[in-house]
Amino acid sequence: MTGARAxxxxxxxxxxxxxNEPRARWxxxxxxxxxxxxxxxxxxxxxWERLRDAAAAIRAxxxxxxxxxxxxxxxxxxxxxxxxxxxxxxxxxxxxxxxLLSERGVRRVVKSKSMLTEECGLNEYLGARGIEVVDxxxxxxxxxxxxxxxxxxxxxxIHKKREEIGALFHEKLGTAExxxxxxxxxxxxxxxxxxxxxxxxxxxxxxNFAVAETGGVVVCTNEGNADMGTSLPRLHIACxxxxxxxxxxxxxxxxxxxxxxxxxxxxxxxxxxxxxGPMEGGELHVVIVDNGRxxxxxxPSVRGALACIRCGACMNTCPVxxxxxxxxxxxxxxxxxxxxxxSARDPAAHATLPFASTLCGSCDAICPVKIDLHGELLxxxxxxxxxxxxxxxxxxxxxxxxxxxxxxxLYEAAGRLLRLALRRLPRSLLYGPWNVWGRRRELPAxxxxxxxxxxxxxxxxxx
Amino acid sequence: xxxxxxxxxxxDQLWPRAALAAVRVLESHGVEVVFPExxxxxxxxxxxxxxxxxxxxxxxxxxxxxGGFEAVVCPSGSCTSMVRNHYDAFLAGAPGFEKLKARxxxxxxxxxxxxxxxxxxxxxxxxxxxHQSCHGLRELGLGVPSERLLxxxxxxxxxxxxxxxxxxVPLARPDECCGFxxxxxxAEEAVSVLMGKxxxxxxxxxxAEIVTATDVSCLMHLEGVARRERRPLRFMHVAEVxxxxxx
Numbered sequence: 001m002t003g004a005r006a007x008x009x010x011x012x013x014x015x016x017x018x019x020n021e022p023r024a025r026w027x028x029x030x031x032x033x034x035x036x037x038x039x040x041x042x043x044x045x046x047x048w049e050r051l052r053d054a055a056a057a058i059r060a061x062x063x064x065x066x067x068x069x070x071x072x073x074x075x076x077x078x079x080x081x082x083x084x085x086x087x088x089x090x091x092x093x094x095x096x097x098x099x100l101l102s103e104r105g106v107r108r109v110v111k112s113k114s115m116l117t118e119e120c121g122l123n124e125y126l127g128a129r130g131i132e133v134v135d136x137x138x139x140x141x142x143x144x145x146x147x148x149x150x151x152x153x154x155x156x157x158i159h160k161k162r163e164e165i166g167a168l169f170h171e172k173l174g175t176a177e178x179x180x181x182x183x184x185x186x187x188x189x190x191x192x193x194x195x196x197x198x199x200x201x202x203x204x205x206x207x208n209f210a211v212a213e214t215g216g217v218v219v220c221t222n223e224g225n226a227d228m229g230t231s232l233p234r235l236h237i238a239c240x241x242x243x244x245x246x247x248x249x250x251x252x253x254x255x256x257x258x259x260x261x262x263x264x265x266x267x268x269x270x271x272x273x274x275x276x277g278p279m280e281g282g283e284l285h286v287v288i289v290d291n292g293r294x295x296x297x298x299x300p301s302v303r304g305a306l307a308c309i310r311c312g313a314c315m316n317t318c319p320v321x322x323x324x325x326x327x328x329x330x331x332x333x334x335x336x337x338x339x340x341x342x343s344a345r346d347p348a349a350h351a352t353l354p355f356a357s358t359l360c361g362s363c364d365a366i367c368p369v370k371i372d373l374h375g376e377l378l379x380x381x382x383x384x385x386x387x388x389x390x391x392x393x394x395x396x397x398x399x400x401x402x403x404x405x406x407x408x409x410l411y412e413a414a415g416r417l418l419r420l421a422l423r424r425l426p427r428s429l430l431y432g433p434w435n436v437w438g439r440r441r442e443l444p445a446x447x448x449x450x451x452x453x454x455x456x457x458x459x460x461x462x463x
Numbered sequence: 464x465x466x467x468x469x470x471x472x473x474x475d476q477l478w479p480r481a482a483l484a485a486v487r488v489l490e491s492h493g494v495e496v497v498f499p500e501x502x503x504x505x506x507x508x509x510x511x512x513x514x515x516x517x518x519x520x521x522x523x524x525x526x527x528x529x530g531g532f533e534a535v536v537c538p539s540g541s542c543t544s545m546v547r548n549h550y551d552a553f554l555a556g557a558p559g560f561e562k563l564k565a566r567x568x569x570x571x572x573x574x575x576x577x578x579x580x581x582x583x584x585x586x587x588x589x590x591x592x593x594h595q596s597c598h599g600l601r602e603l604g605l606g607v608p609s610e611r612l613l614x615x616x617x618x619x620x621x622x623x624x625x626x627x628x629x630x631x632v633p634l635a636r637p638d639e640c641c642g643f644x645x646x647x648x649x650a651e652e653a654v655s656v657l658m659g660k661x662x663x664x665x666x667x668x669x670x671a672e673i674v675t676a677t678d679v680s681c682l683m684h685l686e687g688v689a690r691r692e693r694r695p696l697r698f699m700h701v702a703e704v705x706x707x708x709x710x
């Protein structure tokens with residue numbers, strides 16, 4: 001995997017992705033198609049913008065009463081017969097899940113989509129302890145077979161062309177060589193997954209929403225794999241971050257209307273599964289995970305990001321994400337929201353992510369819960385600078401420029417010098433290796449006079 | 464009416480024709496334009512780099528230079544937004560700051576909202592594509608961006624549309640970022656240039672002869688990519704289009 005954690009961070013990983021221009025364009029167009037579908041789906045909802053306002057208010061309220069709501073949820077869930085576990089971090093989460101499985105002798109697990117378990121590295125943890133976890137979401141199964149992490153939170157295999165998936169299935173599932181028809185490939189995956197479902201001894205799911213008033217959890221899928229994975233085995237483990245809580249069932253009437261439309265442009269996901277207590281003769285365990293979230297909650301500059309409902313719309317609309325791919329971010333959640341979350345958790349490890357944006361603001365205009373994404377990216381940039389994580393060269397350069405700009409005479413002299421250099425220097429020198437702007441772009445043609453020189457010449461000094 | 468012209472540093476030095484055009488347009492509407500010569504830069508490059516300490520003195524300087532005027536007009540949505548939406552971090556509570564914020568306008572916004580201009584004067588018989596500069600569109604609200612499900616109003620588009628003979632061609636992606644993004648243009652050079660190429664492709668397919676925008680920064684980047692790629696597009700600031708129509 002090419003990742004932003006590698007030397008060079010996001011710019012280097014993105015440059016590698018862009019180096020294959022037709023592929024970068026194809027990736028851009030695939031996600032723009034989703035953005036376009038979202039626009040059309042949203043346009044069919046009267047008062048979409050008021051729905052966003054309501055969602056933002058629900059999320060802000062839930063965040064403000066997080067502890068109370070979680071306790072209410074626990075009491076109600078327990079009353080329904082579920083067991084609730086609390087995990088402070090990824091290690092505790094993994095240990096809890098492993099204990100639940102090993103105590104019951106479980107060796108084979110099916111899992112429906114969960115970014116939280118990706119964040120915690122659950123598959124690897126359980127795999128190392130002899131428990132096989134099969135991801136049952138088609139996209140996730142594809143990347144799992146390829147030995148890769150998801151590149152997008154909604155479309156985990158969006159970076160793969162169908163021919164590549166055909167080749168992968170040929171190798172791993174024994175499909176015919178050269179098979180690239182999406183329908184046939186999906187059928188092959190269904191057949192393969194059906195066996196895993198039948199053999200599974202436990203089902204793990206993520207959680208889209210946990211409802212405090214009912215003690216129930218809600219999982220949205222398009223493939224019905226969460227239902228399949230929790231209906232056959234007797235043990236269902238649902239893993240959720242603390243921020244998934246909503247106060248009341250009626251709040252889903254707002255959030256669910258926004259979620260699928262924002263994520264894929266569908267009016268609603270094919271399956272919206274409510275789990276309230278275990279099935280007859282079975283067990284339901286809900287693992288509630290903090291893993292850094294309460295630290296975000298304590299920080300006023302980033303707590304807004306906890307409102308995220310993981311729809312992925314900010315990724316689909318982000319012109320940088322579309323052209324640099326999910327892996328260039330080097331973290332489990334990529335794109336604008338991922339850049340904020342990653343940088344807030346570990347600024348040093350993700351120092352280039354807040355700069356992987358033009359601050360165009362398309363992300364916050366599309367966000368169904370109205371997170372001020374580009375504003376928060378800017379805040380992260382300030383945090384990085386305050387912690388000395390902006391390169392010394394950039395810091396010094398900017399200070400120098402700021403000093404020049406703070407003195408009119410210096411500014412005017414520097415401007416004259418710049419225009420003179422642009423006019424007089426030979427092209428070979430002007431477009432030397434130092435000139436990053438000019439690698440694939442011309443420098444502006446310099447005017448003879450600055451605006452102020454013309455103004456002074458034609459109007460005299462006044463004003 | 465008297466207005467102080469705020470000319471962003473890169474416009475002053477590298478694309479002065481946009482500011483000269485803004486003067487002509489404003490004067491054609493009876494505005495007395497003054498140019499406070501102590502102005503330099505609003506500090507956005509430092510601010511967006513996260514270096515608040517380097518940006519703050521420039522914000523203070525801006526308030527000193529422009530604080531006394533009843534209106535400040537700028538041929539850039541991005542630099543106007545810096546003053547209106549981002550100066551709070553540096554100047555909150557400073558005497559005169561709230562007044563400055565309320566009275567600093569992007570050029571088209573000033574024409575439409577303050578002067579009440581409903582029709583631009585003159586003819587501009589060309590095929591023009593309007594590149595929506597992001598900060599003007601999404602931070603200043605010069606128009607409703609495509610992400611929002613609200614009636615599609617746009618002050619810049621509305622002004623241009625009234626020019627005689629103009630053919631405003633529609634783009635496949637009406638308001639995607641050009642990829643300039645300040646230091647992004649260099650720090651993320653690969654993505655920045657690909658974004659620029661994609662915008663140029665869209666403008667070319669739309670049949671535009673001229674690409675116009677409220678921000679010279681976008682135009683400088685797009686023009687640089689187009690010239691390297693030998694695309695025959697011309698790039699003009701909105702003020703240049705409005706001024707040329709007057710001629």
